[in-house]
Amino acid sequence: MFLAHVNSLQASIFSSLAVVSLLLTFVMLGSHWLRNYVYAFAVQSWLIAALSAAVGYFAGYPELYVIAALTALFRGLALPYLLMRILTRLNVKRELHAALQPSSSLVLGALLVMFAFIIANHMNRQSLLSARVVIMALTIMLSMKFIGFLMLAVRDEAVSQILGLLVLENGIFLGSQILVPGMPLLIEIVILFDLLIVVACFGMLVRFLVVHAGTTSSRELNRLVG
């Protein structure tokens, strides 16, 4: 396992890339504007692509370059483009009735990061540098998952729910890049195409909702119609 031989330069590169992607998750959590969510998601995907490339370079997995290119292409360009199209078609600019104010969700997100850190810290008690990188990756993976769940829970606009799902997935992907960099190429490609299908399906669903229900906010979709 290459993490056993990581040096301090590699550790700092990995940790800064991962920490900045965590920060972008908070941008999504704290902003009012739907457009900002998409931009933050795109930048986050580019950072994760850079992380894959860095891991591929330092650990000597050439197939990770392919993963990095595919990540940048699909998550960094195609998905944000599709989301932007959905946004312009929907004509919603901001989340109006979120269940939590942005500031309280930021503080809640900070608490979730601490919780993730406690969980990750319980898994490893060595003080080696490699152990620290593992804890860092686990913390950031878990906190991005928690924040994705939080976004799914407190937002009710359909687009922000897709983004919550995508953040959740980005977190798992980021963690897997650092923790198990040798994951077979095929699985990664399958995941990427799955995401594309998820977003396409959501786009269809959103169009359906607009036509038949007149709204895309889950707040108003709570009445059963038989």
Add this chain to the structure above:
Amino acid sequence: MILSNAVLQILQVGCVLLLAPLLQGFILKAEERVQRSCGPSIFQPYRDLWKLFHKQSVVPESASWIYLSAPIVAFTAMLIVPILIPVLTDRPLPLSDMGDMLGGGMILTLGSFAIILAGLDSGNVYGGIGSSRAVMLAILAEPTLILVLVGISLLAKAMLPFVVNHLLLGSLSVYWSPAHLFLILAFFTLLLVETDRLPIHSSTHLEIYMIDEARILEYSGPLLALLKWASMMKQFILYTIFCNVFLLPWGLSQLGGPLGQLGSAGSLLLKFLLVALVVIVVETVQSRLRFYRYQEPLAAGFLFAVLAIVSSQLL
């Protein structure tokens, strides 16, 4: 030649005392220049202080001794803090272990507390509003300040600002660690809030937007001059902490000779120039937030501080 410790200590305080209006003048001037108007001279705050000290003082009938003593308490508090922080020398002077970072924070807050009491004491409506708003802001900002101090002391394993300065000077890897970068961001948010800048404080002086200014609306003459000077010094002190303890720990006199003191005063002004330019950019691009959105920048600051503490445990 190396100056004696007493002289160095006096120089630290004197530097804050004398250069604080210059910083304020520069920020005001540069803001006007950004908006393509001419702006007052950078020495205007000195002239204002001079003018106010030669005016008569009018005291409201309802005011008590609190009203009269608050400016002196605020001014004295700002004279004490420079003893505790590295302003010109980066080695601890004998009196600098009177208080650690929490002690310095307490004395800074004591000054604002005295002014808040005076705002309530004056009996003016705006004074009351200003005091209540200032207290709300303090409640929102204080957790972030405490967390920043905890974060920096976890990083340096010490509560003295001099130790932090030495740590950052000594190792670049600590300087570029995510924990330290997050602390810089968190402290910058605090800096904007505590020095009356946008996105929370208004730059136009209308009573309805006033927070810190509303508390001292009733003051006039020398007492007002003391209050204004104290607020400029508070700004200077916070900039000093931001530059010398967090952002740019370089360029401080190590031996304590007269030339070194002069040089570090010069480098301090250069650093402030950089920070002030960033502050001016923020002031220009930001609009003032609504009253009920004050917590958002402060929640972001809190978040940065929490992230800093988490990542200081990581690497």
